[in-house]
Amino acid sequence: MxxxxxxxxxxxxxxxxxxxxxxxxxxxxxxxxxxxxxxxxxxxxxxxxxxxxxxxxxxxxxxxxxxxxxxxxxxxxxxxxxxxxxxxxxxxxxxxxxxxxxxxxxxxxxxxxxxxxxxxxxxxxxxxxxxxxxxxxxxxxxxxxxxxxxxxxxxxxxxxxxxxxxxxxxxxxxxxxxxxxTASLAHDDAAALTAARRREAEEALVTAGRGEFSDFVREHWTPDAQFVAPDGQVAGGREFAVRAMDRDLSAGVRQRITNVAASGDVMIWEADLISPPDDPTHCPPGAVWLHTLREGRTARMRLFHPRPALAAA
Structure with missing residues (x-):
């Protein structure tokens, strides 16, 4: 037939x-x-x-x-x-x-x-x-x-x-x-990957708030990972990233994850940056963490601010 x-x-x-x-x-x-x-x-x-x-x-x-x-x-x-x-x-x-x-x-x-x-x-x-x-x-x-x-x-x-x-x-x-x-091929569950990477991003901020960001970085970043500053220059490695996070927290800055995109060896975190009430122009309103991964761990992370900080009144 x-x-x-x-x-x-x-x-x-x-x-x-x-x-x-x-x-x-x-x-x-x-x-x-x-x-x-x-x-x-x-x-x-x-x-x-x-x-x-x-x-x-x-x-x-x-x-x-x-x-x-x-x-x-x-x-x-x-x-x-x-x-x-x-x-x-x-x-x-x-x-x-x-x-x-x-x-x-x-x-x-x-x-x-x-x-x-x-x-x-x-x-x-x-x-x-x-x-x-x-x-x-x-x-x-x-x-x-x-x-x-x-x-x-x-x-x-x-x-x-x-x-x-x-x-x-x-x-x-x-x-x-x-x-x-690739329409007829079996595909990985993209939602599961994105959800897992979002949990990772939120875990990073939670552990940072507890003063344990160094533990998170040791687990999720490679030993030779590079931290790239907003100006595009390599500022340091894992220790620099921990110091930068601790410095922001000490200044009263908080972050809130708003979006995560992940595919293979690329991961993007987007976050709101919340300045302290007594210094509302301390930092730009948002940040992007661009991760390049190696075997699932961050080997290079570039910080980027899509919008400049608000001008002081």
């Missing part, structure tokens, strides 16, 4: 329920039409390829918004058309489109909100793991943290803005391919 291919509507409903394989099948089924739209507006070349790749990522994040499952083909082609038209309108000096440019109004959910379906989310993070560490880092910062502007990413990573743009372009291209190629 010859099996009947699943309809577009069946595949859309499966994708909306969190089945990444269904979305991969939909993209494969309609890719020729998507490419035709891109070529008709942009001609042959990398721009046409880019907008199709962007459309795949937009479809990943917005498939849940499609109200008529049977209309997925026209919807995918419309996403490509909108992306191509936006690219035509863009300044030649900004050659890289991104998910936000193609996709969502400011009031829409964050990328993590959009990717909340468990299997779909695991699929995305598995594909992210196929990217090289430098490319994955800028992608995580751009789409999964508040350090999302090109200037901030460049400052935190110590690279030119042009390199940020180039790496994000690589990420879009490679991620679109990886998403398609």
């Amino acid at each position: 010859v099996s009947t291919p699943e309809s577009d509507a069946d595949l859309v409903r499966a994708a909306q329920s969190g089945d990444p394989t269904a979305l991969g099948l939909l993209v494969s089924r309609h890719q020729a039409g998507m490419q035709a739209v891109a070529l008709s507006l942009l001609g042959y070349g990398p721009d046409a390829e880019d907008v199709v790749q962007d459309a795949v990522l937009v479809a990943l994040s917005r498939i849940g918004e499609l109200r008529d499952p049977s209309a997925v083909g026209p919807w995918l082609r419309a996403v490509v058309r909108n992306g191509a038209r936006m690219r035509l309108r863009r300044s030649r000096t900004v050659p890289v489109a991104d998910l936000e440019a193609l996709a969502l109004p400011a009031a829409d959910p964050t990328p993590e909100d959009l990717l909340e379906g468990r299997s779909m989310r695991d699929w995305v993070w598995h594909a992210m793991g196929q990217l090289s560490e430098p490319v994955r880092l800028v992608t995580m910062l751009r789409y999964f943290s508040d350090v999302s502007s090109y200037d901030q990413i460049a400052a935190l990573c110590g690279i030119p803005v042009g390199t940020v743009r180039s790496r994000l372009s690589q990420a879009r291209s490679k991620l679109a391919t990886a998403l398609h190629e």
Whole structure:
């Protein structure tokens, strides 16, 4: 007996329920039409390829918004058309489109909100793991943290803005391919990893408050770990990190973890910094702890302040 291919509507409903394989099948089924739209507006070349790749990522994040499952083909082609038209309108000096440019109004959910379906989310993070560490880092910062502007990413990573743009372009291209190629594979539980890393971040602050941050650092940092100051210079190792934390605590500064993103050998902690009541401008309002891991332990940690301290009245 010859099996009947699943309809577009069946595949859309499966994708909306969190089945990444269904979305991969939909993209494969309609890719020729998507490419035709891109070529008709942009001609042959990398721009046409880019907008199709962007459309795949937009479809990943917005498939849940499609109200008529049977209309997925026209919807995918419309996403490509909108992306191509936006690219035509863009300044030649900004050659890289991104998910936000193609996709969502400011009031829409964050990328993590959009990717909340468990299997779909695991699929995305598995594909992210196929990217090289430098490319994955800028992608995580751009789409999964508040350090999302090109200037901030460049400052935190110590690279030119042009390199940020180039790496994000690589990420879009490679991620679109990886998403398609890894849809049917078994994936690690991304939620479990993120939850474990968040517990680790919160444990760090709790132990620091008890005066035991040195114990935490010895357990979770490698012996030769480097602490990189906000100016990008290596300030010291584990002992320096402990002294810096103790100094802030003695000054009355407290931290509260607001977000954690983790993938392979990269981990990002975002925290509010709370200045003492009698010195409200003591420190900047927030901090990012960027960890580079080796065998699960921090080998390099860079501290970054996305926003400057408030000016004294």
